[in-house]
Amino acid sequence: MRNTFGNIFTLTSFGESHGEAVGGVIDGMPAGIEIDMDFIQTELNRRRPGQNAITTGRKEPDKVELLSGIFDGKTTGCPIGFLVKNTNQHSEDYENMRNVFRPSHADYTYYNKYGARDYRGGGRSSARITIARCVAGAFAKLALRKLGITISAYTSQIGDIYVRDDYRTLDLSLVETNAVRCPDLKAAKEMEELVSKLKSKGDTVGGIISCVIRNCPSGLGEPEFDKFHAALGAAMLGINAVKGFEYGEGFSMANRYGSEVNDIFMSKNGKTVTQTNHSGGIQGGISNGSDIFFRVAFKPVATLLMEQHTVDISGNPTTLTAKGRHDPCVLPRAVPIVEAMAAMTVLDFYLLNKCAKL
Numbered sequence: 001m002r003n004t005f006g007n008i009f010t011l012t013s014f015g016e017s018h019g020e021a022v023g024g025v026i027d028g029m030p031a032g033i034e035i036d037m038d039f040i041q042t043e044l045n046r047r048r049p050g051q052n053a054i055t056t057g058r059k060e061p062d063k064v065e066l067l068s069g070i071f072d073g074k075t076t077g078c079p080i081g082f083l084v085k086n087t088n089q090h091s092e093d094y095e096n097m098r099n100v101f102r103p104s105h106a107d108y109t110y111y112n113k114y115g116a117r118d119y120r121g122g123g124r125s126s127a128r129i130t131i132a133r134c135v136a137g138a139f140a141k142l143a144l145r146k147l148g149i150t151i152s153a154y155t156s157q158i159g160d161i162y163v164r165d166d167y168r169t170l171d172l173s174l175v176e177t178n179a180v181r182c183p184d185l186k187a188a189k190e191m192e193e194l195v196s197k198l199k200s201k202g203d204t205v206g207g208i209i210s211c212v213i214r215n216c217p218s219g220l221g222e223p224e225f226d227k228f229h230a231a232l233g234a235a236m237l238g239i240n241a242v243k244g245f246e247y248g249e250g251f252s253m254a255n256r257y258g259s260e261v262n263d264i265f266m267s268k269n270g271k272t273v274t275q276t277n278h279s280g281g282i283q284g285g286i287s288n289g290s291d292i293f294f295r296v297a298f299k300p301v302a303t304l305l306m307e308q309h310t311v312d313i314s315g316n317p318t319t320l321t322a323k324g325r326h327d328p329c330v331l332p333r334a335v336p337i338v339e340a341m342a343a344m345t346v347l348d349f350y351l352l353n354k355c356a357k358l
């Protein structure tokens, strides 16, 4: 089982949702970056379960403990070990799933592959493991802050409620003002109502997160294999419950004409730039210095608090009414995870393509 992300800036994670703790080791973090503990904890708080009425009810403080790689308030360039303890597991809620697979969760494929299964919660497949990504992402953001690179994600769709404007006209400072993390406050209210309604029925709903990376330098990515958008796509598709990724104008390019969507070059202050940015800041696998924007589609949460047909471990048909605490919609808590994965990808490619230290 491989548990490591990245080339130069790497994250190895460990832990299970109902085990002792979740943690990780970050390697390749540049030296000399000032540690802002409040910022790191705030990033974790944005992901934390139980943060409001429309998330899973599991109550975890998710306090992070840094174990190594920091001296005098700055990174030393050595591996950074960190730990977040699990405190509120309620494993007894999973007793009726001990020998039964939840449809569309990871239960069956994991058991089929490894012949072993930690049925308490999602085990290693639980999104609780994304704690490690958010800690590493916070470190990556601290390094990117020094380079002036910013990453902002937000919920742009839940079910059939979506935001019509794009990031250029939205006020992204409003993202943290509401429970669904949507900068369009009218849409946010409708989304929140929809998620609350579904939660009370035991049902779940999917949606889309949009993200923009600003001030990313040109030259990140390789023309062959390690294309920047491919790395970004792999980072996003590796998040639990993600089913789709598009960058720039993505799938809508399929029915457009070249004469409509080519980004025409022009010269601005002695630099070659493009008049438009249909490409989403990446051409030929290499960043061009424009904003990089992309969208990530999430499916509805698999665990429904209502009866479903399924099979047991011996293949016998049965039914399951899941118990436990679950997100009716992952989008609000996935916003910081999308940002974290984007930050890790940008920093990894920066270190790979631009320099060995900041």
Ligand SMILES: Cc1cc2nc3c(=O)[nH]c(=O)nc-3n(C[C@H](O)[C@H](O)[C@H](O)COP(=O)(O)O)c2cc1C
Residues within 6 Å of the ligand: 056, 104, 105, 106, 122, 125, 126, 127, 239, 240, 241, 242, 299, 301, 302, 303, 325, 326, 327, 330, 333, 334, 337
């Ligand atoms: C932030 C977040 C929270 C999630 N919460 C739940 C949850 O409470 N219950 C659940 O069944 N799945 C939840 N999921 C989704 C599962 O972790 C995911 O569906 C599962 O690992 C199976 O993988 P797949 O959907 O990618 O195929 C969550 C995902 C994310 C990103």
Ligand SMILES: C=C(O[C@@H]1CC(C(=O)O)=C[C@@H](OP(=O)(O)O)[C@H]1O)C(=O)O
Residues within 6 Å of the ligand: 017, 018, 048, 049, 056, 057, 058, 060, 089, 120, 121, 122, 123, 125, 126, 127, 128, 129, 240, 324, 325, 326, 327
């Ligand atoms: C606990 C968290 O979210 C969990 C994500 C999750 C899943 O299947 O992904 C299932 C639920 O918990 P458990 O692992 O106990 O089944 C959620 O509460 C967390 O993210 O910290």
